[in-house]
Amino acid sequence: MxxxxxxxxxxxxxxxxxxxxxxxxxxxxxxxxxxxxxxxxxxxxxxxxxxxxxxxxxxxxxxxxxxxxxxxxxxxxxxxxxxxxxxxxxxxxxxxxxxxxxxxxxxxxxxxxxxxxxxxxxxxCPDLRQWLHGKDAARRARHSERMLRLGKGTAEMRVAYALLELHIRVNMISGSALPEFHIPLTQQQIGDFIGLSSVHVCRTMRRMSRNGILAMSDHMDVRILNPQALSHMAGIDHATLKREIVPALPSQTRRTSAP
CATH class of the missing domain: 2.60.120.10 (Jelly Rolls)
Structure with missing residues:
Protein backbone atom coordinates (compact mmCIF):
# COMPACT_ATOMS: atom_id res chain seq x y z
CA MET A 1 0.00 0.00 0.00
CA CYS A 125 -23.30 10.25 2.64
CA PRO A 126 -24.65 12.97 0.32
CA ASP A 127 -23.16 15.65 2.57
CA LEU A 128 -19.74 14.08 2.08
CA ARG A 129 -20.12 14.43 -1.69
CA GLN A 130 -21.05 18.09 -1.24
CA TRP A 131 -18.06 18.68 1.06
CA LEU A 132 -15.70 17.01 -1.44
CA HIS A 133 -17.13 19.13 -4.25
CA GLY A 134 -16.22 22.25 -2.25
CA LYS A 135 -12.71 20.98 -1.55
CA ASP A 136 -12.19 20.13 -5.23
CA ALA A 137 -13.37 23.62 -6.23
CA ALA A 138 -10.96 25.20 -3.72
CA ARG A 139 -8.09 23.10 -5.05
CA ARG A 140 -8.86 24.08 -8.64
CA ALA A 141 -8.92 27.74 -7.62
CA ARG A 142 -5.52 27.42 -5.92
CA HIS A 143 -4.00 25.68 -8.90
CA SER A 144 -5.34 28.17 -11.44
CA GLU A 145 -4.09 31.20 -9.48
CA ARG A 146 -0.64 29.68 -9.05
CA MET A 147 -0.50 28.51 -12.68
CA LEU A 148 -1.21 32.06 -13.84
CA ARG A 149 1.74 33.36 -11.85
CA LEU A 150 4.01 30.49 -12.90
CA GLY A 151 3.33 31.35 -16.52
CA LYS A 152 3.09 35.14 -16.42
CA GLY A 153 4.24 36.42 -13.00
CA THR A 154 7.50 37.85 -11.71
CA ALA A 155 9.51 36.16 -8.96
CA GLU A 156 8.11 38.59 -6.38
CA MET A 157 4.55 37.87 -7.53
CA ARG A 158 5.09 34.11 -7.26
CA VAL A 159 6.60 34.28 -3.77
CA ALA A 160 3.96 36.73 -2.53
CA TYR A 161 1.12 34.59 -3.85
CA ALA A 162 2.55 31.38 -2.32
CA LEU A 163 2.89 33.05 1.09
CA LEU A 164 -0.68 34.40 0.95
CA GLU A 165 -2.11 31.02 -0.07
CA LEU A 166 -0.24 29.13 2.64
CA HIS A 167 -1.11 31.75 5.26
CA ILE A 168 -4.81 31.40 4.47
CA ARG A 169 -4.67 27.60 4.51
CA VAL A 170 -2.69 27.39 7.77
CA ASN A 171 -5.02 29.86 9.48
CA MET A 172 -8.04 27.91 8.25
CA ILE A 173 -6.75 24.84 10.12
CA SER A 174 -5.75 26.67 13.29
CA GLY A 175 -8.79 28.96 13.37
CA SER A 176 -6.40 31.88 13.77
CA ALA A 177 -6.54 35.31 12.18
CA LEU A 178 -3.01 36.25 13.26
CA PRO A 179 -0.48 37.59 10.76
CA GLU A 180 2.23 35.12 11.83
CA PHE A 181 2.36 31.51 10.70
CA HIS A 182 4.82 28.66 10.30
CA ILE A 183 5.49 26.80 7.08
CA PRO A 184 7.69 23.69 7.53
CA LEU A 185 9.40 24.12 4.18
CA THR A 186 12.90 24.79 2.96
CA GLN A 187 13.50 27.56 0.47
CA GLN A 188 14.26 24.82 -2.07
CA GLN A 189 10.79 23.33 -1.52
CA ILE A 190 9.17 26.75 -1.89
CA GLY A 191 11.16 27.15 -5.11
CA ASP A 192 9.96 23.77 -6.37
CA PHE A 193 6.41 24.95 -5.64
CA ILE A 194 6.66 28.19 -7.63
CA GLY A 195 9.29 27.40 -10.25
CA LEU A 196 12.23 29.32 -8.80
CA SER A 197 15.67 28.40 -7.51
CA SER A 198 16.27 28.44 -3.76
CA VAL A 199 18.70 31.34 -4.27
CA HIS A 200 16.01 33.35 -6.04
CA VAL A 201 13.49 32.58 -3.28
CA CYS A 202 16.00 33.65 -0.62
CA ARG A 203 16.80 36.94 -2.35
CA THR A 204 13.15 37.74 -2.96
CA MET A 205 12.11 37.08 0.64
CA ARG A 206 15.05 39.10 1.96
CA ARG A 207 13.99 42.01 -0.23
CA MET A 208 10.44 41.74 1.12
CA SER A 209 11.84 41.76 4.64
CA ARG A 210 14.01 44.83 3.98
CA ASN A 211 10.98 46.62 2.55
CA GLY A 212 8.92 45.96 5.68
CA ILE A 213 6.44 43.61 4.01
CA LEU A 214 7.21 40.55 6.14
CA ALA A 215 9.55 39.31 8.84
CA MET A 216 11.11 35.85 9.06
CA SER A 217 12.72 33.88 11.86
CA ASP A 218 13.58 30.31 12.88
CA HIS A 219 13.54 28.78 9.41
CA MET A 220 10.22 29.90 7.99
CA ASP A 221 8.33 31.42 10.86
CA VAL A 222 6.72 34.22 8.85
CA ARG A 223 4.97 37.36 10.05
CA ILE A 224 3.12 39.47 7.50
CA LEU A 225 3.77 43.11 8.39
CA ASN A 226 2.07 44.79 5.44
CA PRO A 227 -0.74 42.56 4.09
CA GLN A 228 -1.91 45.21 1.62
CA ALA A 229 1.53 45.45 0.05
CA LEU A 230 1.88 41.65 -0.08
CA SER A 231 -1.54 41.30 -1.75
CA HIS A 232 -0.66 44.02 -4.26
CA MET A 233 2.62 42.28 -5.03
CA ALA A 234 0.77 38.97 -5.51
CA GLY A 235 -1.73 40.62 -7.81
CA ILE A 236 -4.78 39.47 -5.89
CA ASP A 237 -7.23 40.69 -3.29
CA HIS A 238 -6.74 38.80 -0.01
CA ALA A 239 -10.45 38.56 0.82
CA THR A 240 -11.26 37.30 -2.67
CA LEU A 241 -8.54 34.65 -2.53
CA LYS A 242 -9.73 33.47 0.88
CA ARG A 243 -13.29 33.16 -0.37
CA GLU A 244 -12.14 31.15 -3.38
CA ILE A 245 -9.80 28.67 -1.65
CA VAL A 246 -11.49 28.06 1.72
CA PRO A 247 -14.36 25.59 1.16
CA ALA A 248 -17.51 26.08 3.16
CA LEU A 249 -18.49 23.43 5.70
CA PRO A 250 -21.68 21.47 4.96
CA SER A 251 -23.67 23.37 7.57
CA GLN A 252 -22.50 26.69 6.09
CA THR A 253 -23.47 25.51 2.61
CA ARG A 254 -26.96 24.61 3.76
CA ARG A 255 -27.44 27.95 5.49
CA THR A 256 -26.18 29.87 2.45
CA SER A 257 -28.41 27.99 0.01
CA ALA A 258 -31.53 28.10 2.18
CA PRO A 259 -34.30 30.45 0.91
Whole structure:
Protein backbone atom coordinates (compact mmCIF):
# COMPACT_ATOMS: atom_id res chain seq x y z
CA MET A 1 0.00 0.00 0.00
CA UNK A 2 2.87 2.33 0.80
CA UNK A 3 6.19 2.18 -1.03
CA UNK A 4 9.68 3.37 -0.22
CA UNK A 5 8.84 5.10 3.02
CA UNK A 6 9.68 5.13 6.70
CA UNK A 7 6.73 4.92 9.04
CA UNK A 8 6.14 4.69 12.75
CA UNK A 9 4.15 1.47 13.06
CA UNK A 10 2.80 2.30 16.51
CA UNK A 11 -0.98 2.28 16.28
CA UNK A 12 -2.50 5.65 17.00
CA UNK A 13 -5.76 6.23 18.79
CA UNK A 14 -8.78 8.15 17.48
CA UNK A 15 -7.59 11.23 15.66
CA UNK A 16 -10.67 13.50 15.60
CA UNK A 17 -8.70 16.13 13.74
CA UNK A 18 -10.58 16.71 10.49
CA UNK A 19 -10.97 20.51 10.77
CA UNK A 20 -14.49 21.76 11.31
CA UNK A 21 -16.26 18.44 10.80
CA UNK A 22 -18.21 18.36 14.03
CA UNK A 23 -21.88 17.40 14.09
CA UNK A 24 -22.08 17.25 10.30
CA UNK A 25 -24.13 14.59 8.59
CA UNK A 26 -21.14 12.46 7.69
CA UNK A 27 -18.50 13.36 10.28
CA UNK A 28 -19.02 10.32 12.50
CA UNK A 29 -18.73 7.78 9.68
CA UNK A 30 -15.76 9.50 8.08
CA UNK A 31 -13.96 9.95 11.38
CA UNK A 32 -14.54 6.30 12.33
CA UNK A 33 -13.10 5.14 9.01
CA UNK A 34 -10.09 7.46 9.42
CA UNK A 35 -9.47 6.32 12.99
CA UNK A 36 -9.52 2.67 11.93
CA UNK A 37 -7.07 3.16 9.06
CA UNK A 38 -4.76 5.83 10.49
CA UNK A 39 -0.98 5.54 10.48
CA UNK A 40 1.73 7.77 11.89
CA UNK A 41 4.27 9.07 9.39
CA UNK A 42 7.86 10.02 10.02
CA UNK A 43 9.39 13.23 8.72
CA UNK A 44 10.67 13.13 5.13
CA UNK A 45 9.06 9.77 4.36
CA UNK A 46 7.76 8.71 0.94
CA UNK A 47 4.24 7.33 0.83
CA UNK A 48 3.92 6.73 -2.88
CA UNK A 49 5.97 7.11 -6.04
CA UNK A 50 4.76 8.53 -9.33
CA UNK A 51 3.69 5.61 -11.54
CA UNK A 52 3.21 3.18 -8.64
CA UNK A 53 0.08 1.02 -8.49
CA UNK A 54 -2.49 2.85 -6.36
CA UNK A 55 -5.92 1.80 -5.11
CA UNK A 56 -6.20 4.08 -2.07
CA UNK A 57 -7.29 7.56 -1.03
CA UNK A 58 -5.35 9.46 1.64
CA UNK A 59 -7.05 11.55 4.32
CA UNK A 60 -4.54 13.88 5.98
CA UNK A 61 -5.25 13.96 9.70
CA UNK A 62 -2.12 15.85 10.72
CA UNK A 63 1.06 17.20 9.14
CA UNK A 64 2.12 18.31 5.67
CA UNK A 65 2.42 16.22 2.50
CA UNK A 66 4.00 17.31 -0.80
CA UNK A 67 2.61 16.08 -4.12
CA UNK A 68 5.21 16.29 -6.88
CA UNK A 69 6.28 15.21 -10.35
CA UNK A 70 9.84 14.75 -11.60
CA UNK A 71 11.41 14.89 -15.05
CA UNK A 72 13.85 12.23 -16.24
CA UNK A 73 16.71 14.69 -15.66
CA UNK A 74 15.68 15.01 -12.00
CA UNK A 75 13.97 18.41 -11.95
CA UNK A 76 11.05 18.33 -9.52
CA UNK A 77 7.87 20.40 -9.49
CA UNK A 78 5.72 20.39 -6.34
CA UNK A 79 2.15 20.32 -7.61
CA UNK A 80 0.48 20.97 -4.25
CA UNK A 81 0.77 20.65 -0.50
CA UNK A 82 -1.82 18.55 1.34
CA UNK A 83 -2.56 19.80 4.84
CA UNK A 84 -4.73 18.63 7.72
CA UNK A 85 -8.23 17.82 6.52
CA UNK A 86 -7.26 17.42 2.85
CA UNK A 87 -8.25 14.39 0.82
CA UNK A 88 -5.70 13.12 -1.72
CA UNK A 89 -6.74 10.80 -4.52
CA UNK A 90 -3.55 10.45 -6.60
CA UNK A 91 -4.90 7.96 -9.14
CA UNK A 92 -4.74 8.75 -12.87
CA UNK A 93 -7.62 8.22 -15.30
CA UNK A 94 -6.59 4.58 -15.74
CA UNK A 95 -7.74 3.97 -12.15
CA UNK A 96 -4.61 1.99 -11.39
CA UNK A 97 -1.49 4.19 -11.11
CA UNK A 98 -0.43 7.26 -9.17
CA UNK A 99 0.01 10.53 -11.06
CA UNK A 100 2.34 12.00 -8.40
CA UNK A 101 4.93 11.20 -5.78
CA UNK A 102 3.67 11.83 -2.24
CA UNK A 103 6.19 12.75 0.46
CA UNK A 104 5.55 13.44 4.12
CA UNK A 105 7.34 16.69 4.93
CA UNK A 106 6.66 16.56 8.68
CA UNK A 107 5.63 14.13 11.35
CA UNK A 108 1.99 13.43 10.69
CA UNK A 109 -0.95 11.07 10.50
CA UNK A 110 -2.80 9.84 7.44
CA UNK A 111 -5.73 7.53 6.98
CA UNK A 112 -5.28 5.24 4.00
CA UNK A 113 -8.69 4.17 2.73
CA UNK A 114 -9.12 1.59 -0.03
CA UNK A 115 -11.02 2.96 -2.98
CA UNK A 116 -13.95 0.58 -2.39
CA UNK A 117 -14.27 1.81 1.20
CA UNK A 118 -14.09 5.42 0.03
CA UNK A 119 -16.73 4.90 -2.65
CA UNK A 120 -19.06 3.32 -0.09
CA UNK A 121 -18.65 6.34 2.20
CA UNK A 122 -19.44 8.72 -0.65
CA UNK A 123 -22.47 6.71 -1.73
CA UNK A 124 -23.87 6.57 1.80
CA CYS A 125 -23.30 10.25 2.64
CA PRO A 126 -24.65 12.97 0.32
CA ASP A 127 -23.16 15.65 2.57
CA LEU A 128 -19.74 14.08 2.08
CA ARG A 129 -20.12 14.43 -1.69
CA GLN A 130 -21.05 18.09 -1.24
CA TRP A 131 -18.06 18.68 1.06
CA LEU A 132 -15.70 17.01 -1.44
CA HIS A 133 -17.13 19.13 -4.25
CA GLY A 134 -16.22 22.25 -2.25
CA LYS A 135 -12.71 20.98 -1.55
CA ASP A 136 -12.19 20.13 -5.23
CA ALA A 137 -13.37 23.62 -6.23
CA ALA A 138 -10.96 25.20 -3.72
CA ARG A 139 -8.09 23.10 -5.05
CA ARG A 140 -8.86 24.08 -8.64
CA ALA A 141 -8.92 27.74 -7.62
CA ARG A 142 -5.52 27.42 -5.92
CA HIS A 143 -4.00 25.68 -8.90
CA SER A 144 -5.34 28.17 -11.44
CA GLU A 145 -4.09 31.20 -9.48
CA ARG A 146 -0.64 29.68 -9.05
CA MET A 147 -0.50 28.51 -12.68
CA LEU A 148 -1.21 32.06 -13.84
CA ARG A 149 1.74 33.36 -11.85
CA LEU A 150 4.01 30.49 -12.90
CA GLY A 151 3.33 31.35 -16.52
CA LYS A 152 3.09 35.14 -16.42
CA GLY A 153 4.24 36.42 -13.00
CA THR A 154 7.50 37.85 -11.71
CA ALA A 155 9.51 36.16 -8.96
CA GLU A 156 8.11 38.59 -6.38
CA MET A 157 4.55 37.87 -7.53
CA ARG A 158 5.09 34.11 -7.26
CA VAL A 159 6.60 34.28 -3.77
CA ALA A 160 3.96 36.73 -2.53
CA TYR A 161 1.12 34.59 -3.85
CA ALA A 162 2.55 31.38 -2.32
CA LEU A 163 2.89 33.05 1.09
CA LEU A 164 -0.68 34.40 0.95
CA GLU A 165 -2.11 31.02 -0.07
CA LEU A 166 -0.24 29.13 2.64
CA HIS A 167 -1.11 31.75 5.26
CA ILE A 168 -4.81 31.40 4.47
CA ARG A 169 -4.67 27.60 4.51
CA VAL A 170 -2.69 27.39 7.77
CA ASN A 171 -5.02 29.86 9.48
CA MET A 172 -8.04 27.91 8.25
CA ILE A 173 -6.75 24.84 10.12
CA SER A 174 -5.75 26.67 13.29
CA GLY A 175 -8.79 28.96 13.37
CA SER A 176 -6.40 31.88 13.77
CA ALA A 177 -6.54 35.31 12.18
CA LEU A 178 -3.01 36.25 13.26
CA PRO A 179 -0.48 37.59 10.76
CA GLU A 180 2.23 35.12 11.83
CA PHE A 181 2.36 31.51 10.70
CA HIS A 182 4.82 28.66 10.30
CA ILE A 183 5.49 26.80 7.08
CA PRO A 184 7.69 23.69 7.53
CA LEU A 185 9.40 24.12 4.18
CA THR A 186 12.90 24.79 2.96
CA GLN A 187 13.50 27.56 0.47
CA GLN A 188 14.26 24.82 -2.07
CA GLN A 189 10.79 23.33 -1.52
CA ILE A 190 9.17 26.75 -1.89
CA GLY A 191 11.16 27.15 -5.11
CA ASP A 192 9.96 23.77 -6.37
CA PHE A 193 6.41 24.95 -5.64
CA ILE A 194 6.66 28.19 -7.63
CA GLY A 195 9.29 27.40 -10.25
CA LEU A 196 12.23 29.32 -8.80
CA SER A 197 15.67 28.40 -7.51
CA SER A 198 16.27 28.44 -3.76
CA VAL A 199 18.70 31.34 -4.27
CA HIS A 200 16.01 33.35 -6.04
CA VAL A 201 13.49 32.58 -3.28
CA CYS A 202 16.00 33.65 -0.62
CA ARG A 203 16.80 36.94 -2.35
CA THR A 204 13.15 37.74 -2.96
CA MET A 205 12.11 37.08 0.64
CA ARG A 206 15.05 39.10 1.96
CA ARG A 207 13.99 42.01 -0.23
CA MET A 208 10.44 41.74 1.12
CA SER A 209 11.84 41.76 4.64
CA ARG A 210 14.01 44.83 3.98
CA ASN A 211 10.98 46.62 2.55
CA GLY A 212 8.92 45.96 5.68
CA ILE A 213 6.44 43.61 4.01
CA LEU A 214 7.21 40.55 6.14
CA ALA A 215 9.55 39.31 8.84
CA MET A 216 11.11 35.85 9.06
CA SER A 217 12.72 33.88 11.86
CA ASP A 218 13.58 30.31 12.88
CA HIS A 219 13.54 28.78 9.41
CA MET A 220 10.22 29.90 7.99
CA ASP A 221 8.33 31.42 10.86
CA VAL A 222 6.72 34.22 8.85
CA ARG A 223 4.97 37.36 10.05
CA ILE A 224 3.12 39.47 7.50
CA LEU A 225 3.77 43.11 8.39
CA ASN A 226 2.07 44.79 5.44
CA PRO A 227 -0.74 42.56 4.09
CA GLN A 228 -1.91 45.21 1.62
CA ALA A 229 1.53 45.45 0.05
CA LEU A 230 1.88 41.65 -0.08
CA SER A 231 -1.54 41.30 -1.75
CA HIS A 232 -0.66 44.02 -4.26
CA MET A 233 2.62 42.28 -5.03
CA ALA A 234 0.77 38.97 -5.51
CA GLY A 235 -1.73 40.62 -7.81
CA ILE A 236 -4.78 39.47 -5.89
CA ASP A 237 -7.23 40.69 -3.29
CA HIS A 238 -6.74 38.80 -0.01
CA ALA A 239 -10.45 38.56 0.82
CA THR A 240 -11.26 37.30 -2.67
CA LEU A 241 -8.54 34.65 -2.53
CA LYS A 242 -9.73 33.47 0.88
CA ARG A 243 -13.29 33.16 -0.37
CA GLU A 244 -12.14 31.15 -3.38
CA ILE A 245 -9.80 28.67 -1.65
CA VAL A 246 -11.49 28.06 1.72
CA PRO A 247 -14.36 25.59 1.16
CA ALA A 248 -17.51 26.08 3.16
CA LEU A 249 -18.49 23.43 5.70
CA PRO A 250 -21.68 21.47 4.96
CA SER A 251 -23.67 23.37 7.57
CA GLN A 252 -22.50 26.69 6.09
CA THR A 253 -23.47 25.51 2.61
CA ARG A 254 -26.96 24.61 3.76
CA ARG A 255 -27.44 27.95 5.49
CA THR A 256 -26.18 29.87 2.45
CA SER A 257 -28.41 27.99 0.01
CA ALA A 258 -31.53 28.10 2.18
CA PRO A 259 -34.30 30.45 0.91
Missing amino acids: FSGYTINEKQVGPAHVLPGLVNTGFSTKLQAACDHHSQRLSKDCTLLLEGDPCQVVYCVLDGWLALSKTLEQGQTQIIDFALQGDIVDPTTADGETSSVTINGLTLGTVATLHRATWQTLISD
